[in-house]
Amino acid sequence: MPELDPSGLGGLFERGIITRGQFLRALAALGVTIPTTEMLFGGGARPVLAAPASATYLVVIVLDAFRADYLQLQSMPALSALIASGTFYPNAWVGHLESETPTGHASLSTGSIPARTGILGFEWRDGKTKQEVMDGWSAGVLAGDMDRDLRASGTGSIPAAIKAANPAARVVTLSSEKVYAADAMGGPTADYILFHKHTGPTRTQLLPSAVPGHAPPPAFFSHPNLRAHTPMGNFQEWDWLSAMLALAAFDEFHPTALMINLPGADVYGHPYGPAVPAVMQQVIDGLDRNIARIVRAYQKAGIYDQTVFVVTADHGMVPNNRSVGEQTIKAAVKAAGGELQFMWGGTGACIWLRNWWRGRAVAEAMLRVRSVAAAYYQVDRGGRYQYLPAPGMVIDPGLDAANQYLLATFGGPKAPDVVAPFRENTIAKVYSHARGDHGGLNWGSQHIPLVIAGPGVAPGRISFYPSRLVDIAPTVLRLLGIPAPAMDGVVLADALTSPLAADTAIQQALAPQLSTYQSALITQSQDNIAEDAELGIKSKGPRTIHA
Numbered sequence: 122m123p124e125l126d127p128s129g130l131g132g133l134f135e136r137g138i139i140t141r142g143q144f145l146r147a148l149a150a151l152g153v154t155i156p157t158t159e160m161l162f163g164g165g166a167r168p169v170l171a172a173p174a175s176a177t178y179l180v181v182i183v184l185d186a187f188r189a190d191y192l193q194l195q196s197m198p199a200l201s202a203l204i205a206s207g208t209f210y211p212n213a214w215v216g217h218l219e220s221e222t223p224t225g226h227a228s229l230s231t232g233s234i235p236a237r238t239g240i241l242g243f244e245w246r247d248g249k250t251k252q253e254v255m256d257g258w259s260a261g262v263l264a265g266d267m268d269r270d271l272r273a274s275g276t277g278s279i280p281a282a283i284k285a286a287n288p289a290a291r292v293v294t295l296s297s298e299k300v301y302a303a304d305a306m307g308g309p310t311a312d313y314i315l316f317h318k319h320t321g322p323t324r325t326q327l328l329p330s331a332v333p334g335h336a337p338p339p340a341f342f343s344h345p346n347l348r349a350h351t352p353m354g355n356f357q358e359w360d361w362l363s364a365m366l367a368l369a370a371f372d373e374f375h376p377t378a379l380m381i382n383l384p385g386a387d388v389y390g391h392p393y394g395p396a397v398p399a400v401m402q403q404v405i406d407g408l409d410r411n412i413a414r415i416v417r418a419y420q421k422a423g424i425y426d427q428t429v430f431v432v433t434a435d436h437g438m439v440p441n442n443r444s445v446g447e448q449t450i451k452a453a454v455k456a457a458g459g460e461l462q463f464m465w466g467g468t469g470a471c472i473w474l475r476n477w478w479r480g481r482a483v484a485e486a487m488l489r490v491r492s493v494a495a496a497y498y499q500v501d502r503g504g505r506y507q508y509l510p511a512p513g514m515v516i517d518p519g520l521d522a523a524n525q526y527l528l529a530t531f532g533g534p535k536a537p538d539v540v541a542p543f544r545e546n547t548i549a550k551v552y553s554h555a556r557g558d559h560g561g562l563n564w565g566s567q568h569i570p571l572v573i574a575g576p577g578v579a580p581g582r583i584s585f586y587p588s589r590l591v592d593i594a595p596t597v598l599r600l601l602g603i604p605a606p607a608m609d610g611v612v613l614a615d616a617l618t619s620p621l622a623a624d625t626a627i628q629q630a631l632a633p634q635l636s637t638y639q640s641a642l643i644t645q646s647q648d649n650i651a652e653d654a655e656l657g658i659k660s661k662g663p664r665t666i667h668a
């Protein structure tokens with residue numbers, strides 16, 4: 122038999138090209154034991170189940186920068202109801218780099234890793250011209266650059282698959298505060314991509330607006346309660362505004378898919394840090410109220426039972442127990458003979474060099490910077506890109522493997538020459554500028570919530586499967602009964618009441634490896650947190666609190 126990955130094998134089995142016995146033996150060769158697969162399939166040959174009755178509507182709610190442990194900070198009755206009625210993944214993680222907003226939303230929607238979508242973060246390097254590309258920022262989005270990049274990548278997406286199956290279906294994506302989140306989800310094919318534009322002489326007026334090429338009929342914008350102004354009256358208003366856009370779009374267009382970014386936990390997580398209950402409890406309370414409003418609208422319209430709901434986050438957020446200042450990184454680059462092109466901080470340093478051949482030396486220098494956990498430099502071996510450990514790096518092999526897995530999700534000609542992951546609870550901005558950040562490989566940036574509920578979803582199930590953002594698109598398309606193009610993610614078969622046998626086998630084949638990576642990242646995180654506690658190193662909170 123030719124060499125195949127689990128996905129290829131599953132396809133052959135589903136199409137009847139290989140027998141069940143051949144399929145099981147091939148899975149065993151990939152590390153899935155026969156007892157496990159017998160358990161999955163049952164004792165005897167079970168026919169492949171027909172796909173269950175499909176859901177008709179999809180609602181995806183992304184709680185921006187929502188740490189998985191925020192669920193313990195404040196009660197969330199609306200989210201708890203979805204968890205109780207659906208499948209919940211306590212070990213969900215981003216599973217790619219960078220753990221940034223444009224990246225997370227693009228990978229969620231496309232089911233593809235950043236190396237394939239081309240959306241690596243806010244900024245990356247053009248593979249051909251070697252120039253800095255800033256297409257992830259609002260200006261790039263509004264100029265149509267992110268749409269162009271996503272189209273050029275050739276990746277499929279939730280909106281594209283829905284529109285291909287039914288051109289009359291409406292797909293709406295939105296975010297009050299983060300147009301790059303809305304556009305990364307919508308891509309070139311969503312009908313309407315909505316956000317709030319800052320306008321007026323002091324830019325304090327907030328007007329409902331749309332990404333060019335994705336504008337609804339002008340009458341939409343005269344819906345009531347879509348206008349606001351800064352400063353905000355409270356910590357819940359940005360999310361309330363996103364929900365208002367969502368409810369107006371629901372009323373007006375009855376979209377097949379409504380993909381919503383609620384930005385509050387990010388907007389306030391950066392300036393206040395995630396460890397300030399006074400702020401974050403209010404934010405979380407507001408997030409839940411807005412989830413409730415959206416769910417209620419579907420109930421009131423009588424289509425709740427036909428709708429798949431997904432609630433997740435695009436990345437986490439870590440407090441500033443420690444910081445690695447940008448000046449420190451710049452000094453290390455310079456001392457190693459590197460010429461900095463640009464860099465991105467977050468919770469790991471991503472460094473693009475003009476003289477990429479100094480990457481090895483720069484990685485070696487970064488390794489000596491306090492609170493840096495590891496350092497890698499990228500090499501191009503005839504078009505095959507690979508990150509290598511900095512010379513002299515001592516690291517647990519399991520953690521190195523986890524880091525390499527994440528690095529490979531964005532590796533390539535656009536990716537940074539040097540990546541230096543930080544310890545847990547360490548950010549790249551100094552105290553007065555930020556108390557929380559994300560972006561890197563650490564567990565606090567990677568760990569996210571994920572719940573899927575609706576027709577075809579197993580109710581009341583808790584799965585400890587290490588589900589990733591790229592797994593959401595294939596899963597929801599399966600639930601909608603819509604063919605999905607090739608994607609990096611897999612169907613989360615354990616969330617389905619009637620999974621296809623091949624989906625189950627593929628999902629399970631990946632579980633051991635992904636769980637090993639997670640364990641290494643979690644162990645590092647716990648070790649770092651314990652060490653900080655012992656040393657009395659704490660997050661530095663805000664001086665004043667105001668929305």
Ligand SMILES: [Zn+2]
Nearest residue numbers: 185186222435
């Ligand atoms: Zn975000």
